Amino acid sequence: MTKLLIALMISLPAYPALASLTAPEQALITECASNVDLSKKLLSPETADKCVKGLNAGSPTLLTKYSQDNPESAANMIGYNSALLDLKEIVVRQESADGALALTRVLEKSDCALCDLQLGPKPEQAFEWVGKYASARDGVFKKTVRTWDALGGIRTASLSAAPYSKNKGGWNGQNILDRYRELAKWAKAETIRLEAAAKVPGAAAKMNIGALAGILREDLEIVGDSASIGKLQAITAAAGIREEAPKPSTADKKGKDLAATSGKLSGLNAEGRGEYLNTAFDGTGAFGAGAMAAVKPAATGSGTKTGTATGTAVKPITPVKMTxxxxxxxxxxxxxxxxxxxxxxxxxxxxxxxxxxxxxxxxxxxxxxxxxxxxxxxxxxxxxxxxxxxxxxxxxxxxxxxxxxxxxxxxxxxxxxxxxxxxxxxxxxxxxxxxxxxxxxxxxxxxxxxxxxxxxxxxxxxxxxPYTRAKENLSNTESSKHMIEYCSKNGGPACWKSFHPMHADNAEKFMAGGAEALDALKAPLYPKIDSFEGGTAREFKSAQTYAAQLQALEAKARTNPKGMTRAEQQNLRDYRELMDTRFKWYTQIYRENTANDAEALAFRKKYGTAASGLAVPSL
Amino acid sequence: MSHFFLAAALCLAAAPAAGGQPYTEGEYFTMAVPDGWTRKEPGVGLSDAEKKVFGAEFFGPAADGLAVLLGAHYYAPGNLLHATPEKFIKLHAAPAIGVNLDGKVYGPVKTGKAGNYYAKVFERKTYEYQPKDALHPKKIHIFEKFYVVPVKNGFYVLRYYAPMDLAKANLKHFEAAVASFKPLKR
Structure with a gap:
């Protein structure tokens, strides 16, 4: 790089390396920086999406080029724009317990990039943003984070009074999961009080037991307090209020994580599945039991009760633990x-x-x-x-x-x-x-x-x-390819019974829509794992100090190289290596996933599957 | 469940079926998106231009960790996913691996309309497994409905995906969006 060019770069006010970029690249850099500049109050997820794609374009990528002289700006640019995309996905697609887990992950764990954007750590700080960019989810978001004003009058009236004596400031000062735990404790205590009160002659008639029980049940179900739920059922039954039996698929069942208990999530009984499907929409013409002729389900590999190769029925036994x-x-x-x-x-x-x-x-x-x-x-x-x-x-x-x-x-x-x-x-x-x-x-x-x-x-x-859902995408793609190829060579449809239906389902989604189909709809089912965007935000936030130090040392190296001490020169090398590692990781994983997407689609073209009675064409 | 909670849940689960918000996807299509449904930006992977599949997804209420989805996409000629609308239908109206494991339900393919345009229409009931990679996952029942609209160059797919708890209440919003659909690449 010539001395003239170096001098020219130094003279530019905000982004010294912009002169080495094309005009469209400069414009994008400016737009992406502005998007996460708090003074400009933008934080647009749509712009963030444009930025992430634009920064990853080219070879070397625009991000790689820009980061050479502006590691701090580049790190913040990609980290913060990625954080906005991650938050938008969580707000739009998740709620209740799953949403609470996901928001806890991105707002309350260390290295919170959203906190730098003043969208956390308290979820109340994100309300204005949600109202602006996902307004339709505003109410749901507030309920998901159990903010005081969204608890409802019955809860807040009770929580404000003795013995709880809560108030809005104290309540909203809690972590998200603590709010859920406090509500569970409150609901348990109120169930006991309700149980006692309902026994008082004449008292039941004066209380709105049904309304109360519904609210208490919601808070108890989240943590799987089956004992208290049982009490509630007994109370409502005694009061002559018909409680609906819990459905197999209701909201707020992620209690396992919140309550740190095991065994709450259990698989459905095999015999019940088909019946449920056929009766789920009783009374509605479009969904009546006869509207869809169910394809006769094949016996599954994991559920079959006849197991030997010869087909001779054997009696299953209780599993025996191995030594x-x-x-x-x-x-x-x-x-x-x-x-x-x-x-x-x-x-x-x-x-x-x-x-x-x-x-x-x-x-x-x-x-x-x-x-x-x-x-x-x-x-x-x-x-x-x-x-x-x-x-x-x-x-x-x-x-x-x-x-x-x-x-x-x-x-x-x-x-x-x-x-x-x-x-x-x-x-x-x-x-x-x-x-x-x-x-x-x-x-x-x-x-x-x-x-x-x-x-x-x-x-x-x-x-x-770093572990993000990007790793799961690649692993699920490989295992899907394995199953598809194996069965294409080994009997086609009958072969699929050899696999667990959950794994076969991955392969089916893959055949239907490629690698993106594996992630796109399953993503909410990994609430404890960062998305790639979320992981990016976290890692660049974590490296912020390195980036800032590097940017300062590089500026000094440009303006006053002879004034650098030996320690500063060593620090410059060390910080450069640290930041280069982060940028390399990011670009490599981004490209790997894009390549995986392309390879997956090529694989689908190559492998159709033979079908018996169901015409599945080759691609 | 109390009437109070049920009323609150219904308000949450079913946004008003008003005219919806007009939405235009570039040069590809217009439709009215249900009030209260939010567009999500696409994530990492091939771009729309690389795949030659253009469109958007809108998310509504959620249950069991899954949100109701309305997807509207245009599959251009030479796209990387589905060469023809017939191949799309065969991969979605029947098990894509050629065998139905675990009791999924596939409905017949019928003719219908998306807006004023001829469409092939079908429904299915499938599952998501939760937690992922667990030994004994819970099965979340899913209802889906598809409108496949062939045009001279390429084809369109309008897709409804919903956890069963929310499927019935929100189907009308999807149908209203379908009725408002207008392909611009014809």
Whole structure:
């Protein structure tokens, strides 16, 4: 860069590097900076979307170019605009307990970018923004965050009085989840009081028990206080008020997280599903039981009660827990390294698809071996509620032992008995294979991050890049591709019964709409995980100090290089590396997801599926 | 559930079915979006121009962590997702993997109209699983309705997606939007 150009850059008032950009690029930079400039009071999600796309355009991207001389401005620009997109998604698509969890994640955890935009940490700070950019969701948002003014007169009257003595200021000063917990405590106490009061002769007639019970139930259901709900039901029944039985699919059922209790979310009974579907809209012509001829549901792999390869009916047994030694033996039988390559039932299944081969090949890949990031550490373990996971700290992939125990039990066997049955073992491997492909892709993501030097999330023993839904998109894409290819080669429709319906559903969404379909509608079902935009906001907020220091040191390096101390020169190198890592991570993941989207669509074109009786064309 | 709470819930779940807000998606279509439904900006991935699929999604009330959705999209010739409207229909009016697992319900494909334009119309009842990747997830029942409008160049899809608890109450808003639909690429 010439001295003349350097002098010219320094003379520009606000953005010294703008002179090296084209006019449209300069205009976009200015627009994106203005959008998150608090003095201008814009914070438009629509502009933010335009900015995120525009900053990621080109090669090198506009963000990469701009960040070279303006790391702080660039970091704030991409971080804050991404934060606005993330908030808009949460406001528009989530409410009640899920919305509360998501808003807690983005407003109350450390590194809150929205807080810099004065949209948090208290949700009340976002009310004006919601009113401006998602006005239709204004009331819902206020109810979701349980702000005092949205609690309703019955609650606030009671909470204001003894023994609660709450007020608006104190109430709204609480964290979002604390508000829900306080309401649950209040509802529990009021249920007891209502129970006592209702027993007083003549008192029931003077109280609006129905109205009260409804409000109390709402607060109790959130945390799954079934004991208090039972009391309420008894109270209303005694008062002659008919309470509707809880429906299988009602709002506010995310109590597991809020109450830190387990087992509240339970699967629906298999026999009840079809009946519910056919009667959900009784009385309405469009939805009556006869309006849609239900395609006869196929028996599912995980739900079938006949399990042997020959079709002989066996009596299922109660699942028998494995010992630690049995878990180890099963894990090795499924997947182990032999002569530098994966072997075992699971490896065999995966060798039959391109996605599976990629998984097997990853564990033999010499470029990751040096870093030790592709070591196979696979096994079964107790993992309550989960199917499986990749732990980047412990560096292990684990499948829940219950998966194998339940699988064996449906076939009338314990796991040690099943291990003597090759057909059953192969079937288990097949059912587990999408999970293995999914979790191995997570391990592969970690390995790629380490190789690229973007593994700046450090744990006790391991490291990785930030965990966002972008990682889940890639893993779900790989596992979907695996299932689709496997079944296209192995019997078509009948093959799909080998997989858990939830996994097959992923593949179905993928075939219908590509990788975007996997994320677009499922996103709200991951309320505890940052979206990619949310993760971007968090990471650049976290790196703000580095960015500010870097920008200051670079300015000094330009204007007075000889005046820099040795420590300042070292800091300049260190901060530059830190910020380059963040920008590299961001650009790499953005591109990876865009490429994944394109590859997914190409894969769909290649693979149609054979159908029996249902015409599904190749693409 | 008390009358009080039910009334409040109904007010929350079903926005007034008024004329709706006029919406124009570039050179592709116009429609009236239901009052109270909010547009969400698209996320990471291929751009509309790269996919050659143009449109928008509007979200209404939510239940079970899922919001009611109205999607309106134009699939240009040569788009990356669905070569023809027939292929779109076959992938959505029947199981895309060729087998119906878990008791989903697919309705017949009928003829209808979106605005003044001929459309193929069908419904289905499917699921979302929650929590994701759990051993025993809860199944959230979903109702969907599609209007597929073939035009000379490409085709349009109007889509309704709703958790079953909210599907009936909000369907009329979707139908009103469909009735107001006007394709600009014909």
């Amino acid at each position: 630690a030694a049995e878990e180890k033996a099963l894990g090795e039988s499924m997947m182990r390294m032999e002569k530098g390559k994966p072997a075992g039932y699971l490896a065999d299944v995966m060798s039959q698809t391109e996605a599976g081969k990629r998984t097997n090949a990853f564990y033999s890949d010499p470029k990751y071996a040096k870093a030790g990031s592709n070591k196979l550490a696979f096994g079964f373990t107790r993992a309550e509620g989960a199917f499986g996971y990749w732990d980047p700290d412990a560096k292990v992939i684990r499948i829940n032992s219950e998966v194998a125990e339940e699988f064996a039990a449906k076939r009338g066997m314990t796991v040690p008995q099943m291990m003597k049955d090759p057909a059953a073992m192969k079937a288990l491997a097949l059912q587990v294979s999408p999970v293995m492909v999914h979790e191995a892709e997570h391990q592969n993501q970690t390995a790629r991050a380490i190789a690229a030097g973007i593994d700046f999330k450090k744990y006790t023993n391991g490291s990785t890049d």
